[in-house]
Amino acid sequence: MSRRRAPCWRQQAAPRRAAPSGCFRSWYLGRTTRGLLSSLHRVCLSPVHRTLPGVPLKTNGLCCCCLSVPSLDASIARVMWTLVGRGWGCARTLARWATGAALGPAPTFGAAPESWPTCRVYSSAEFKEKLDMSRFPVENIRNFSIVAHVDHGKSTLADRLLELTGTIDKTENNKQVLDKLQVERERGITVKAQTASLFYNCEGKQYLLNLIDTPGHVDFSYEVSRSLSACQGVLLVVDANEGIQAQTVANFFLAFEAQLSVIPVINKIDLKNADPERVENQIEKVFDIPSDECIKISAKLGTNVESVLQAVIERIPPPKVHRKNPLRALVFDSTFDQYRGVIANVALFDGVVSKGDKIVSAHTQKTYEVNEVGVLNPNEQPTHKLYAGQVGYLIAGMKNVIEAQIGDTLYLHKQPVEPLPGFKSAKPMVFAGMYPVDQSEYNNLKSAIEKLTLNDSSVTVHRDSSLALGAGWRLGFLGLLHMEVFNQRLEQEYNASVILTTPTVPYKAVLSSSKLIKARRAVQKNMIFIDQNRVMLKYLFPLNEIVVDFYDSLKSLSSGYASFDYEDAGYQTAELVKMDILLNGNTVEELVTVVHKDKAHSIGKAICERLKDSLPRQLFEIAIQAAIGSKIIARETVKAYRKNVLAKCYGGDITRKMKLLKRQAEGKKKLRKIGNVEVPKDAFIKVLKTRSSK
Numbered sequence: 241m242s243r244r245r246a247p248c249w250r251q252q253a254a255p256r257r258a259a260p261s262g263c264f265r266s267w268y269l270g271r272t273t274r275g276l277l278s279s280l281h282r283v284c285l286s287p288v289h290r291t292l293p294g295v296p297l298k299t300n301g302l303c304c305c306c307l308s309v310p311s312l313d314a315s316i317a318r319v320m321w322t323l324v325g326r327g328w329g330c331a332r333t334l335a336r337w338a339t340g341a342a343l344g345p346a347p348t349f350g351a352a353p354e355s356w357p358t359c360r361v362y363s364s365a366e367f368k369e370k371l372d373m374s375r376f377p378v379e380n381i382r383n384f385s386i387v388a389h390v391d392h393g394k395s396t397l398a399d400r401l402l403e404l405t406g407t408i409d410k411t412e413n414n415k416q417v418l419d420k421l422q423v424e425r426e427r428g429i430t431v432k433a434q435t436a437s438l439f440y441n442c443e444g445k446q447y448l449l450n451l452i453d454t455p456g457h458v459d460f461s462y463e464v465s466r467s468l469s470a471c472q473g474v475l476l477v478v479d480a481n482e483g484i485q486a487q488t489v490a491n492f493f494l495a496f497e498a499q500l501s502v503i504p505v506i507n508k509i510d511l512k513n514a515d516p517e518r519v520e521n522q523i524e525k526v527f528d529i530p531s532d533e534c535i536k537i538s539a540k541l542g543t544n545v546e547s548v549l550q551a552v553i554e555r556i557p558p559p560k561v562h563r564k565n566p567l568r569a570l571v572f573d574s575t576f577d578q579y580r581g582v583i584a585n586v587a588l589f590d591g592v593v594s595k596g597d598k599i600v601s602a603h604t605q606k607t608y609e610v611n612e613v614g615v616l617n618p619n620e621q622p623t624h625k626l627y628a629g630q631v632g633y634l635i636a637g638m639k640n641v642i643e644a645q646i647g648d649t650l651y652l653h654k655q656p657v658e659p660l661p662g663f664k665s666a667k668p669m670v671f672a673g674m675y676p677v678d679q680s681e682y683n684n685l686k687s688a689i690e691k692l693t694l695n696d697s698s699v700t701v702h703r704d705s706s707l708a709l710g711a712g713w714r715l716g717f718l719g720l721l722h723m724e725v726f727n728q729r730l731e732q733e734y735n736a737s738v739i740l741t742t743p744t745v746p747y748k749a750v751l752s753s754s755k756l757i758k759a760r761r762a763v764q765k766n767m768i769f770i771d772q773n774r775v776m777l778k779y780l781f782p783l784n785e786i787v788v789d790f791y792d793s794l795k796s797l798s799s800g801y802a803s804f805d806y807e808d809a810g811y812q813t814a815e816l817v818k819m820d821i822l823l824n825g826n827t828v829e830e831l832v833t834v835v836h837k838d839k840a841h842s843i844g845k846a847i848c849e850r851l852k853d854s855l856p857r858q859l860f861e862i863a864i865q866a867a868i869g870s871k872i873i874a875r876e877t878v879k880a881y882r883k884n885v886l887a888k889c890y891g892g893d894i895t896r897k898m899k900l901l902k903r904q905a906e907g908k909k910k911l912r913k914i915g916n917v918e919v920p921k922d923a924f925i926k927v928l929k930t931r932s933s934k
């Protein structure tokens with residue numbers, strides 16, 4: 241054992257005891273504070289330490305195995321508490337270990353939720369065995385995604401597949417294991433596609449199944465289309481009660497266009513109202529897939545899930561790749577880790593990549609040395625190599641998020657290849673301004689946005705500035721839920737506090753006296769009967785009519801039965817007007833908005849009323865006006881503070897009183913001319929909130 245340099249924060253070391261067998265603990269020796277932190281971090285991502293969903297993957301917590309090492313001294317315990325304090329740790333196991341071993345200071349975190357799943361610990365023999373990826377020839381590899389409409393059971397099916405292949409333990413608490421983000425757990429929806437490599441034994445053959453669990457909501461469909469580029473097949477999950485819904489159709493066509501094998505899986509057959517035969521007929525009618533190809537399961541109870549694995553092996557072809565060709569790897573997703581830089585999720589189309597290889601990014605032409613390769617099982621598990629046909633991750637010291645482009649091709653230094661086609665860039669539908677609450681936080685927020693957009697490449701970012709809110713950005717999102725989730729992730733994962741302006745949609749303005757066509761109402765384009773009870777309607781809508789609350793209204797009107805999907809139909813002419821908001825005759829740039837002519841009055845009035853309630857009174861009167869061009873369409877007034885100038889006049893001459901009042905009125909008029917109306921930030925936020933709810 242080499243001598244360990246005492247870190248500066250070290251206080252006293254507890255006597256060291258032998259490490260239990262099966263524990264991965266190379267991190268323990270000879271580390272500085274920073275090294276120790278990053279190595280602890282690595283430990284917790286190692287396959288020995290099954291980490292807990294509920295904390296982000298890259299900052300996963302400490303597990304039973306690592307915490308059961310009795311030889312940890314107080315200084316290491318301290319680092320662990322720091323990790324927990326920052327929300328990185330697995331509080332429950334850490335607490336258990338700390339109280340058992342009586343090491344380190346008392347915990348400073350709240351009670352861990354009981355629903356956290358337990359960890360599965362692999363022996364070191366298993367661990368070593370899994371490192372060798374060469375034992376999976378191309379014909380034993382299947383790459384597939386699980387796609388479906390929202391809530392049809394993708395993540396639940398993924399859980400069962402992970403359990404069946406022994407990737408996770410079958411416990412009550414292992415629910416939606418691949419929904420790792422806090423926002424996903426809180427909202428109960430998937431927002432980020434997650435990859436997991438499963439090892440499955442079938443008829444004496446070892447198969448490597450690379451599964452990608454995708455989101456169902458329309459706002460995250462870009463995640464689905466990107467994931468499909470790494471796959472040869474999909475499991476199309478359909479709820480046995482709800483049947484085919486909008487996103488089922490959209491996802492089927494994504495898979496169909498990418499020429500992937502589609503395995504229809506009818507889920508939730510355990511439900512009382514389930515009607516799998518009706519859904520089979522729908523699938524046959526709409527997708528032209530014979531009904532006997534449908535697999536009927538209950539992902540919740542695990543009924544018939546084994547046959548899904550069988551179908552994956554039998555019906556999805558292995559990838560068409562060449563291991564002898566030079567390396568060609570597609571970056572289909574990436575995350576940023578503050579210690580290790582960019583972690584790129586890659587699908588290898590040709591060749592082999594291993595630690596120490598020199599690789600080049602086709603996008604930037606920069607050369608990097610590979611520090612680590614591995615598979616996601618479902619957490620990062622380093623391997624010696626990755627071979628063509630496999631899907632895994634790669635860390636190559638990319639420190640700058642600009643260097644890591646989704647859709648980039650990586651190849652070996654001095655062995656250039658034709659880059660892969662990459663991805664069509666996402667087309668944002670909704671735009672909003674984002675500003676730091678405190679301008680001194682600008683740089684931190686900038687770096688947080690950069691790191692998050694690396695993980696969510698469908699967001700577009702342009703610099704913007706506002707007189708009232710300072711320097712910020714104009715962000716483009718795929719929908720309103722996408723915008724909310726991005727904002728929530730910024731707060732939860734990067735501790736950022738931001739002001740988000742009201743969402744708007746893009747317009748094209750023709751600055752001429754062209755005649756405008758009235759396009760206010762939706763125009764029906766198509767109507768298809770799926771079966772006796774279901775109909776698919778196609779309408780042409782102005783985007784700003786559906787972007788805010790259309791989905792909610794549709795759901796409540798149809799008692800939750802109707803579902804909705806949309807795609808861009810191009811620009812249309814419409815009767816739109818630019819509405820200014822004036823404070824004492826001066827335009828407030830941040831509140832300028834484009835509205836439909838018919839709604840201008842009600843929106844203008846609501847904004848003026850809200851501003852009136854939000855603006856603090858001043859020594860002079862404030863006129864709040866909504867105007868279209870030079871025409872004022874709404875007005876509110878904030879009354880001035882008024883000093884009683886007659887207080888000292890007891891009785892006496894009326895002309896003297898009149899004189900005092902006149903002088904006061906003149907003073908106020910003058911003040912109003914020279915006085916600037918200060919609009920506090922929270923007044924902006926209140927007004928912007930009104931506008932988004934209008």
Ligand SMILES: Nc1nc2c(ncn2[C@@H]2O[C@H](COP(=O)(O)OP(=O)(O)OP(=O)(O)O)[C@@H](O)[C@H]2O)c(=O)[nH]1
Binds near residue numbers: 390395416509537540
């Ligand atoms: N009864 C029953 N419920 C199920 C079954 N499969 C999933 N569910 C439930 O359906 C709900 C949604 O399941 P998820 O697995 O989160 O669905 P999802 O498709 O991943 O959802 P998104 O990722 O948000 O699109 C959860 O409450 C599950 O418990 C099933 O076979 N039977």
